[in-house]
Amino acid sequence: MKKTEEELAACEKYQRILDAAVEVIAERGYFKSPVSEIAKRAGVADGTVYLYFKSKDDVLRTAIDRRFETFYQQIADAFVTIAGPREQLEYIAQVHLESYQVNRSMAVLLQTEMRQSAKFIAEFSHRHLARYIQTVREVVRRGQDMGIFRSDLSDGVVAHCMFGTIDELVSSAIFTGRIYDAKATAAQVMDVLLNGITATKA
Template sequence: MRSIRSLPPAPRSTVPDKREAILRAATNVFARNGYFNSKVADVARVAGVADGTVYLYFKSKEEILRSIFERGVSEVVAEARAELSTLTDPREKLRRIAQLHLERLSADRDLAVVFQVELRGSTKFMAEFSAAGLAEYLRLIRETFAEGQRAGLFRVELNAKVVAKILFGALDEMATNWILSPRNYKLAPLADQVLDIFLNGVTAR
C-alpha cells in the first residue's frame, strides 16, 4: 500500500471544481491508505486545497465516502440507461449492464478498491446507505429482466428482484476477486462469461 506522501497534491491553480477534486483525491487516498487510516488532511493535501475547504463541501470523512459511492452508482446508472435506450433485446441490455459494471471498475482501480473493499469495512455505511444507494441500480436490472419476461424470453415464474440481486452479486464477486487476486488479469471480459452462465446456465445441452 502506497503512503499518502507518494501522492502529489493537485496544483491549487488548476482545480476547476473543488468538490470534484476532493472526491477524486479521497478516492485515491482511501484506496491507498485505507478509509480508517486516512485523514481529512490527507485528502485536502492531495486535492490541493486547505483542510478547512473540505468541510465547506462535506461535513465529515464519512460523508465523503458516501458521496463517492453515490456518485459512482449514479454515473453508471445514467450511462447504462442512455446506452440501453439504443438496444431492443433485453438479453443484450443485461449484457451491456454487466459490461458497463466491470468496465467502469477496471478503468479506475482506486475506485474499485473503495467500492469493493473500503466501503465494506463500514458497518454503518452498509446498513444505512448501501441498500438505498444500490436501489436504482438493482431497479434497472429488475426492469430489464421483467421486460424480457413480458417478451417471453425469460421464465415468467422467476422473481425479478431475486434475479437482479443474483446478477449483481455475481458481478460484484468478480470485481472483488479481481481486486484481491495476486494474478494480473483483465476484469472487463469476464462480463460476457457471467452473462453466458446467467442466461444459459451450466447444464450441458
C-alpha cells in the same frame, strides 16, 4: 467573466477533493485517512475541505453517489439504442465489470473499505444496491413479458444472482490484479445466467 472563472476554480477544487478522498481512503483505509491528508493530496488547505463538505463521511458519500450517477446515466444513454432484454443485461454486466478498470481506487473503496462499516453497508444497500437490483429486475420482467425469459423465476432472485456474480469477479480482479476483458466476460456471465432463465421454445 471573473465569476465564471471563480466558479470553474471552485468546481475543480470540489472534484480534486473527491478524487483525493477516494485515492487516500483506498490506499490507507478509512480510519487512517484524516481530512488533512485528503486536503494535502487535493492540494488545498484543510479548511477548504469543510467549505464544500460537512465531514469526511460527507466527502465519501458524495464521491460514491457521483460514481453511481455516472454508472446509471451510462446505462440509460446506452438503453436508447440497446432495446433487447438480453443485450441490456449484458451491457449492465459489462459496465459493472469495467468499473474497476475505469477507477481502481473507487473499486477498492467499494469492495473493501466500505464493507468494513455496517453503517456504510446499510447506506449503500439502501441508496445504490436497491437501484441496481431494481434496474435489472425491470429488464428481466420485460424479458419475461416478451416470452424471452422464464416467467416462473423471481426477477429479484435473478437480479441478485447477477449482481453477486459480477461483484465477486470485480473483487477477484482487485485482489489478484487480474485484468478481465469486460465485454467478453460479461458475455460469459450472461451465457451462464441466461441459459438458466431462457424460456423453452415449443
